[in-house]
Amino acid sequence: MPHHYQKPYSLASALVLGFLLGAGSLPAWSAPMTFNTALPVAEGEFITRIQGVRRQSGDDPSSADRDLTVNALVTVLGYGATPKLALFGVLPYLDKELRLTNEGQRVRRSKEGFGDLRLFGRYTVFQQDQPGRTFRLAPFAGIEAPTGEDDASDALGRLPPPFQLGSGSWDLFGGLVLTHQTLDDQIDSQLSVRFNNEANGFEAGDEARWDLSWQHRVWPRDLKGGVPGFLYGVLESNLVYQGKNEVNGIKDVNSGGTTLFLAPGLQYVTKRWIAETAIQLPVIQDLNGTALENDYIFRAGIRFNF
């Protein structure tokens, strides 16, 4: 028996779901901080990445005066199956809190736990290596398994589907990423789509994204042999379009839309580990109806070579 979506919370759905999608698009292995790359994972080797993400939204155009905070710890494990094929698993741990005014009372709803597991593969179809530089093109495709809880309740009843830890559905995603890297700079660009399926009477809107990243080595200014740590200044952008959600087959007019983020950041790269941080700031938000806008998304993380 399908659970029914609770209309009063539909206003928050676009944002919460948007967060899940955004967290899911975390780079499993990359130089960019907000999406993927085409750089290789050595055959037979593992890499891992742990990234903390905080997404804040509080500028609510509706009378519900919603304030949403989502904290996530996203762990990524990558494995080089062959020199060209890399396999990835992404598992987020989520802590969500929504405050809103409902029938004149301020209420708080929250949920914490593991979210949906994403599994995907990336294959390098084009590679041009030269001294101190490389250009690569790699399509990727994967699936998101409904491992997160999708029927959680609190004192106010069952949580609305977008606020659950998991979607309850098997969702597909894929795209194409290109990377041009030199000793001084790196540019990554990614086009991707995500097709969401229905579960519990709710179907999140499909998503399309275009991500861009530029990294410039700011230190050391000159290379003098060996493998020194590199400090990169980073600027990324994310153009995200999401279609409207469907609730029991009916489009939610207060969901979906287009957002453009700009994300300045810093990244320190050594042979064994990388430390990085960036903040995604929405510069354009063209959302439908009263969908809740983003204030910022803060990211900080580390990566390790095993």
Add this chain to the structure above:
Amino acid sequence: MKKSLIAIALALLWSTAWSAPREYQVHVDGLACPFCAYGIEKSFSKQAGVKEVETDIQAGLVRVVMEEDASLSEEQARKAVKAAGFSLRSFNETVEGN
């Protein structure tokens, strides 16, 4: 007697030179960041008889030092570079200390 001593000395010198660890210089294309350098060093470290691996990222150069009596073929080097996701440009053998 004098000839015997010279012969022994030459034999010792030859033996010493012959057993000196072999060293290789492998130029790699596509190597442009520190994190990637680890992958290629580990790939070479998996090869039998490899004692030490060092990378000069600016030069795109991987220096491989072998254990005594061990050697590395160009084909092995090519496979190690490829396994790490890069391309072999050149492969040269040197002698440690030279």
